Amino acid sequence: MPDSSFIFPLLLQSLLIPAAVCGALLLMFNASHRAWPVPVAIAAGLLASYLATYHAQWSFPPHQALDWMPLVLLLALGAIGVERSGRPLLRLPLALLVAAVVAWPALGSAGIAKILLSIASIALLMTACWSALAQAAPRRPTAPRRPTPPLLLAMVAGGAGLALMIDASQLIGQLCGALGIAAGVAGLLPRRRLPGNFGPAAAGVAVLLLGALLAYAHIYASFGLGLVLLLAAAFLADPLMALRRQPAAWLASAVLAALPVMAVVGLAVKAMQDSGGY
Amino acid sequence: MNKALLSRLPLSSLALASLLAAGAAHADNAFPAGNYKIDPVHSVAYFEVGHAGGISRFMGRFNDMSGDLVVGAPEKSRIKVDVKVDSVDTRNEGLDKHLKSPDFFNAVQFPTLSFVSTAVTLSPMGEGMVAGNLTLHGVTKPVTFKLREVGTGSGPKGDTRVGYVASSTIKRSDFGMSYGIPKATTDEVDLRINIEAVKQ
Numbered sequence: 406m407p408d409s410s411f412i413f414p415l416l417l418q419s420l421l422i423p424a425a426v427c428g429a430l431l432l433m434f435n436a437s438h439r440a441w442p443v444p445v446a447i448a449a450g451l452l453a454s455y456l457a458t459y460h461a462q463w464s465f466p467p468h469q470a471l472d473w474m475p476l477v478l479l480l481a482l483g484a485i486g487v488e489r490s491g492r493p494l495l496r497l498p499l500a501l502l503v504a505a506v507v508a509w510p511a512l513g514s515a516g517i518a519k520i521l522l523s524i525a526s527i528a529l530l531m532t533a534c535w536s537a538l539a540q541a542a543p544r545r546p547t548a549p550r551r552p553t554p555p556l557l558l559a560m561v562a563g564g565a566g567l568a569l570m571i572d573a574s575q576l577i578g579q580l581c582g583a584l585g586i587a588a589g590v591a592g593l594l595p596r597r598r599l600p601g602n603f604g605p606a607a608a609g610v611a612v613l614l615l616g617a618l619l620a621y622a623h624i625y626a627s628f629g630l631g632l633v634l635l636l637a638a639a640f641l642a643d644p645l646m647a648l649r650r651q652p653a654a655w656l657a658s659a660v661l662a663a664l665p666v667m668a669v670v671g672l673a674v675k676a677m678q679d680s681g682g683y
Numbered sequence: 684m685n686k687a688l689l690s691r692l693p694l695s696s697l698a699l700a701s702l703l704a705a706g707a708a709h710a711d712n713a714f715p716a717g718n719y720k721i722d723p724v725h726s727v728a729y730f731e732v733g734h735a736g737g738i739s740r741f742m743g744r745f746n747d748m749s750g751d752l753v754v755g756a757p758e759k760s761r762i763k764v765d766v767k768v769d770s771v772d773t774r775n776e777g778l779d780k781h782l783k784s785p786d787f788f789n790a791v792q793f794p795t796l797s798f799v800s801t802a803v804t805l806s807p808m809g810e811g812m813v814a815g816n817l818t819l820h821g822v823t824k825p826v827t828f829k830l831r832e833v834g835t836g837s838g839p840k841g842d843t844r845v846g847y848v849a850s851s852t853i854k855r856s857d858f859g860m861s862y863g864i865p866k867a868t869t870d871e872v873d874l875r876i877n878i879e880a881v882k883q
């Protein structure tokens with residue numbers, strides 16, 4: 406029987422707190438007709454989980470890499486402005502900025518060439534996933550909801566969280582799980598219960614935050630780049646289904662996206678078993 | 684001294700005489716003064732913590748260690764030790780990976796654990812203290828180690844070697860490593876550094 410003194414804090418920090426904060430903000434902001442409340446609520450849900458999980462270690466001025474997470478959250482909210490401007494070319498510079506904040510604490514040990522390469526590749530990946538998800542998301546807050554973007558986000562973030570908790574960093578895994586919960590609450594609960602639409606701005610904020618967490622995992626916790634690429638591939642599910650020239654059924658997209666996510670979790674379990682577990 | 688005289692001496696005097704004799708014997712085997720380099724093959728740093736809230740004592744080691752010693756009068760003695768955090772070894776790959784992650788040591792951002800002494804005191808019996816600054820997880824704090832001289836002699840190539848053991852207890856939260864206290868591991872960590880150094 407799992408130890409409740411370990412499970413309960415985990416559920417509180419990574420499930421209850423982000424869900425409650427995200428839901429409360431959506432109700433408070435009355436997000437029915439505006440684009441910004443949903444991405445802000447998602448970011449706030451993750452921030453609340455971050456503070457609940459990390460408060461004992463956080464320091465200001467920032468000392469270790471994860472101390473910079475509040476700045477990453479602020480930068481990610483820049484996606485609202487990018488989508489509002491209608492200039493998708495601004496996605497890459499914002500992604501580069503987020504990747505740079507994540508990667509620069511490793512400059513001393515990894516060397517400038519490796520860090521620059523990491524920043525560039527992480528940013529390109531984030532931009533590609535943001536574009537894929539934004540393409541699938543409804544543009545207007547009052548447009549009919551599409552469950553596919555938040556569902557894909559929740560699935561990828563949740564799967565990443567599980568894989569990280571098993572094989573790399575439990576702390577970063579908890580935060581990925583919290584992001585998945587916040588995205589799910591913001592995008593999947595019925596509109597009559599929670600207003601707002603998971604539009605391109607929400608897609609941008611959520612992808613930048615997930616990209617930042619996976620970048621932390623890759624650079625600082627040896628989470629394989631192959632695993633990151635597999636998770637990113639899940640976001641291709643909706644564009645691939647759209648190529649069939651019929652409205653992409655959300656269930657078909659979800660099933661297709663689940664394949665690489667399950668592969669990542671399976672590989673993490675195998676790695677844990679190979680190392681004998683602890 | 685004859686047996687009759689010995690039997691009349693108080694126990695405390697006998698004890699004192701024994702100590703002085705042992706000290707004299709230790710002094711006869713005094714550690715040669717000079718500059719030494721730590722032998723990375725025969726030196727190792729250990730850590731020991733309480734696991735799962737203190738159910739048991741769990742030990743790990745760091746395999747990659749380097750540094751310098753200056754052996755001589757106390758005011759001239761110095762110890763500098765550098766340990767590669769990436770060399771942490773608990774005999775379990777998964778646990779090693781977790782320890783190197785941001786949850787614990789954050790080895791990518793803080794690749795080195797180091798100690799630089801500021802003061803060394805040693806009794807004629809070869810026991811004492813070494814005070815200095817320990818840098819762990821990017822945080823530097825003053826720490827005092829108990830120091831014990833183990834021995835001195837010639838190595839296989841005829842080189843002069845000295846051996847020490849230094850031990851201390853720290854709180855990992857003092858160095859910003861607070862994750863999982865106390866359910867994963869305890870805050871208190873016992874450190875032990877076994878040093879063998881070669882005279883230069």
